[in-house]
Amino acid sequence: xxxxxxxxxxxxxxxxxxxKTIKARTNDIPTLITTDGFSAxxxxxxxxxxxxxxxxxxxxxxxxxIVKVTKTVISDHLIEQIEKFIxxxxxxxxxxxxxxVERFNLTLRQSLCSLVRKTLSAVKMKxxxxxxxxxxxxxxxxxxxxxxxxxxxxxxxxxxxPAMAAGLTDCMWNWEEMLTYxxxxxx
Numbered sequence: 588x589x590x591x592x593x594x595x596x597x598x599x600x601x602x603x604x605x606x607k608t609i610k611a612r613t614n615d616i617p618t619l620i621t622t623d624g625f626s627a628x629x630x631x632x633x634x635x636x637x638x639x640x641x642x643x644x645x646x647x648x649x650x651x652x653i654v655k656v657t658k659t660v661i662s663d664h665l666i667e668q669i670e671k672f673i674x675x676x677x678x679x680x681x682x683x684x685x686x687x688v689e690r691f692n693l694t695l696r697q698s699l700c701s702l703v704r705k706t707l708s709a710v711k712m713k714x715x716x717x718x719x720x721x722x723x724x725x726x727x728x729x730x731x732x733x734x735x736x737x738x739x740x741x742x743x744x745x746x747x748x749p750a751m752a753a754g755l756t757d758c759m760w761n762w763e764e765m766l767t768y769x770x771x772x773x774x
Contacts, residue, residue, distance in 0.1 A: 599627040606631035
């Protein structure tokens with residue numbers, strides 16, 4: 588699910604607002620958190636998700652090529668504990684990675700023209716980008732089916748959205764349902 592976002596600068600304050608929003612919108616403490624090497628994530632993740640396994644993946648680039656990848660465990664867990672947990676999941680790889688969030692970032696950039704690098708469609712105001720991102724968040728979670736969440740094969744397969752997989756709804760929504768729904772949602 589696309590749980591939360593924060594539009595702001597890359598500071599510890601912005602990181603804390605994002606992590607605090609994620610904490611407020613989730614019932615459980617995630618077992619595993621992986622991020623890139625942005626140091627501002629460390630303090631808020633340790634503050635709001637103390638019991639979670641937490642590791643960072645840092646990619647060293649030379650030009651446009653990755654020359655080295657380091658994995659650092661930030662929480663009080665061993666790297667072997669984290670990799671054992673990942674292997675039990677089965678479908679997320681065999682090691683600590685950020686591939687899912689990186690793929691999501693690509694989807695986000697392709698879906699919101701104002702986030703495309705070197706574009707003529709740049710957003711001029713933060714509120715404009717915030718509004719576009721809220722609409723995309725609703726679309727991504729409730730309307731857009733995800734191939735990786737499909738159950739079954741052939742004619743009997745069930746396409747699902749992240750909201751369906753999370754048990755928040757039992758069907759894919761359409762735009763009319765999305766735009767006329769009035770939630771009692773607290774930020």
